[in-house]
Amino acid sequence: MADTKDAVALGPLEMLRWAWTQLTKMNTALFLLLLLAIAAVPGSIFPQRIQDPTKVNDYIEAHPTWGPIADFLQLFDVFSSVWFASIYLLLFISLIGCVLPRAAKHYRSMKTxxxxxxxxxxxxxxxxxxxxxxxxxxxxxxxxxxxxxxxxxxxxxxxxxxxxxxxxxxxxxxxxYLREFGNILFHVAMIGVLVAFGAGSLFGYSGQKVVVEGETFVNSLISYDSFDPGTNYNPDWLNPYSATLDSFEVAYDRQEGSPTYGDDIDYTAEMTLTDSKGESSTETLKVNEPIYIEGTSIYLLGNGYAPIVRVTNDDGSIAYEGPVVGLTSGMSYLSSIVLKVPDAQPGQLGFVGMFLPTGETEYGAPTSIDSDLYNPMLVLQSYTGDLGLDDGVPQNVYVLDVDSLEDLNTMAKGNGIVLDGSKPSVQLPEGHGTIEMLGVKRYVGLEIRSDPGRPIALVSFILLFIGLIISLFVxxxxxxxxxxxxxxxxxxxxxxxxxxxxxxxxxxxxxxxxxxxxxxxxxxxxxxxxx
CATH class of the missing domain: 3.30.160.110 (Sirohaem synthase, central domain)
Incomplete structure (x- = not known):
C-alpha cells in the first residue's frame, strides 16, 4: 500500500484566499441572489416597524410567545436587519469579485x-x-x-x-471579443441594479394622501395619511412643494347596449403644482401617467366621493362643516361614511352610514344604481357620547366604535337619516341640532414616491439588456x-x-x-x- 501523507494545514492567509475564491465564483453569486430573494419574503409576511410600529406592537401582544422571538430575529425590521444586510453585501462583493478579474483578463486577451x-x-x-x-x-x-x-x-x-x-x-x-464584453456589461449592470435597490431602500420614501377637490397637499410629514421612509431617510429632507387638486373628471361608458354600461373607463385629475421656489404649473394626472416634481413621482391610486356635510348645534353654532371622505365598495361607488364631531353640543356626535351617488329607495333598502351623481343620497345613523378623542390614543378615522355610545337615529328605530336633493337637512333628536348635506366633491388617493435609485436602475436595466443581447448573438x-x-x-x-x-x-x-x-x-x- 502506498504511503499517504497528511494534508498540509492551511494558514490564515491561505484560508482567506480560499474563502475569496469561493465567494467570487459565479455559482456563489447566483446562490446569494436566490438567498436575497428568499430573505425578502418575511418583509411581506410580518408587519415592519419602520412602516407601522403600532401593527408590530399589536402583533407582539397577540403572540406573547412567538412575537418576542420574531422581534429578536429582526423579522419586523427585515430590510435593516444584520442578516439581510450581510447577504446583500456578500452578493455585492461577490459580483465585483467576479467582474473585475474577468474584465482584466478580457483586456489582456484583447492585447494578445x-x-x-x-x-x-x-x-x-x-x-x-x-x-x-x-x-x-x-x-x-x-x-x-x-x-x-x-x-x-x-x-x-x-x-x-x-x-x-x-x-x-x-x-x-x-x-x-464583444461577446465577453457583453457578459461583463451584464454583470456590471447587475451591480448597478443592486446599487439602485440599496439607494432606494436607504434614502427613498413613499407616502399616501387623500386629497379632495379644491384642497392642497403640502409635502411635509404631517400632511401624509401614511408615510413609509427608507431606512436612513430623514423626513427633514422633504422638499416643501405643494399640489392642489383643481378638478377630477371621470368618463363613463354610456353606449346603449354595452355590457359595461355605466362603468367608469377613464380618470383625469387636473392639478396645480407649486415648487419650493414658488413657481407654479398645471399638470394632468392619469392612471399609469404620473407627474413629477422635486425628485418625486405622484401616482393616481384611487378616487371616490366626499359629501360636504354641516352639523349645526341648536344655538346656531357650527360644530362641523366640510367634506367627508367615503370608502368606496362595489361598481356603483357605494361608499361607507364615518363622521366624528367632538365639538357638537350638548354631547359629542358620531355618524356612520353610506353615500349613494345615484340613490334609490323605491324597492326597499337604499342602494345606488349608477356610479355618477344622478341622485346623491346620504344615509346615516347617529350616536352620542364620549368618542374617546381626548384620550390621546390614535384612532382610525374610518371606524367608529359605537359600543359605548347612545344611539339617536338608527334604521332599527325607523328614524335613520336620509339626505338627498329633496331633503338636504334633518333635525337630530334630543336637541342635538341639525345635519345637512351641502353638496358632493370628488377626491383622489395619491401615492408620492421618491426613489433616488430609479435613474441608476433604468440605466442598469438598459445596459443589462444590451449586454444580454450581445452575449447571445455575438x-x-x-x-x-x-x-x-x-x-x-x-x-x-x-x-x-x-x-x-x-x-x-x-x-x-x-x-x-x-x-x-x-x-x-x-x-x-x-x-x-x-x-
Whole structure:
C-alpha cells in the first residue's frame, strides 16, 4: 500500500484566499441572489416597524410567545436587519469579485495576438483546401495571405500574418471579443441594479394622501395619511412643494347596449403644482401617467366621493362643516361614511352610514344604481357620547366604535337619516341640532414616491439588456489561413488551406466558412473547385 501523507494545514492567509475564491465564483453569486430573494419574503409576511410600529406592537401582544422571538430575529425590521444586510453585501462583493478579474483578463486577451496556427487543420470543425493552378491570377503565397488578411479584417477579425516555415505563410484571426464584453456589461449592470435597490431602500420614501377637490397637499410629514421612509431617510429632507387638486373628471361608458354600461373607463385629475421656489404649473394626472416634481413621482391610486356635510348645534353654532371622505365598495361607488364631531353640543356626535351617488329607495333598502351623481343620497345613523378623542390614543378615522355610545337615529328605530336633493337637512333628536348635506366633491388617493435609485436602475436595466443581447448573438470565432506553393513550372500549384473554430456552440460556423470561400474567390478573381 502506498504511503499517504497528511494534508498540509492551511494558514490564515491561505484560508482567506480560499474563502475569496469561493465567494467570487459565479455559482456563489447566483446562490446569494436566490438567498436575497428568499430573505425578502418575511418583509411581506410580518408587519415592519419602520412602516407601522403600532401593527408590530399589536402583533407582539397577540403572540406573547412567538412575537418576542420574531422581534429578536429582526423579522419586523427585515430590510435593516444584520442578516439581510450581510447577504446583500456578500452578493455585492461577490459580483465585483467576479467582474473585475474577468474584465482584466478580457483586456489582456484583447492585447494578445491570435492563437498560433495549428499544424493539422483537419481536426478543426470547419476546414477547406483550395488548390490554385500555376499562373492563375499571378498568385503566390504572400499575396494570397495578404488578400486573406484584408478579407478577414473587413469581416471584423483581428489578424496577424506569420511565417510558419520557409515558403509557408499563414494568418491567424479572431473576432467576437464583444461577446465577453457583453457578459461583463451584464454583470456590471447587475451591480448597478443592486446599487439602485440599496439607494432606494436607504434614502427613498413613499407616502399616501387623500386629497379632495379644491384642497392642497403640502409635502411635509404631517400632511401624509401614511408615510413609509427608507431606512436612513430623514423626513427633514422633504422638499416643501405643494399640489392642489383643481378638478377630477371621470368618463363613463354610456353606449346603449354595452355590457359595461355605466362603468367608469377613464380618470383625469387636473392639478396645480407649486415648487419650493414658488413657481407654479398645471399638470394632468392619469392612471399609469404620473407627474413629477422635486425628485418625486405622484401616482393616481384611487378616487371616490366626499359629501360636504354641516352639523349645526341648536344655538346656531357650527360644530362641523366640510367634506367627508367615503370608502368606496362595489361598481356603483357605494361608499361607507364615518363622521366624528367632538365639538357638537350638548354631547359629542358620531355618524356612520353610506353615500349613494345615484340613490334609490323605491324597492326597499337604499342602494345606488349608477356610479355618477344622478341622485346623491346620504344615509346615516347617529350616536352620542364620549368618542374617546381626548384620550390621546390614535384612532382610525374610518371606524367608529359605537359600543359605548347612545344611539339617536338608527334604521332599527325607523328614524335613520336620509339626505338627498329633496331633503338636504334633518333635525337630530334630543336637541342635538341639525345635519345637512351641502353638496358632493370628488377626491383622489395619491401615492408620492421618491426613489433616488430609479435613474441608476433604468440605466442598469438598459445596459443589462444590451449586454444580454450581445452575449447571445455575438459569436466568438477563430480563423487560420495557410498558403504554400509546390511543384515546378507548369505543374506548380498554390495550396490555400483555411479552418474555423468557434469558442462555444456556433451553428452558423459552416455558413461563415462558405462566406469566406466566396470572399476569397472574389478577392483573387478566380473560380475554383474545393478539394
Amino acid at each position: 495576438p491570435p492563437a498560433r496556427t495549428p499544424k493539422n487543420f483537419g481536426r478543426l470543425p470547419q476546414h477547406r483546401t483550395l488548390t490554385i493552378p500555376a499562373g492563375a491570377g499571378n498568385l503566390d503565397a504572400k499575396r494570397a495571405i495578404d488578400d486573406a488578411a484584408a478579407v478577414l479584417k473587413k469581416r471584423g477579425y483581428r489578424v496577424e500574418t506569420r511565417e510558419d516555415a520557409p515558403g509557408v505563410l499563414s494568418v491567424g484571426a479572431e473576432r467576437g 459569436a466568438r470565432r477563430r480563423v487560420w489561413v495557410r498558403a504554400h506553393s509546390s511543384g515546378e513550372g507548369a505543374d506548380r500549384v498554390l495550396t490555400v488551406e483555411y479552418a474555423l473554430l468557434a469558442r462555444g456552440e456556433d451553428p452558423r460556423l459552416a455558413d461563415e466558412a462558405n462566406r469566406l470561400t466566396d470572399l476569397f474567390a472574389s478577392a483573387w478573381g478566380l473560380e475554383f473547385d474545393e478539394a
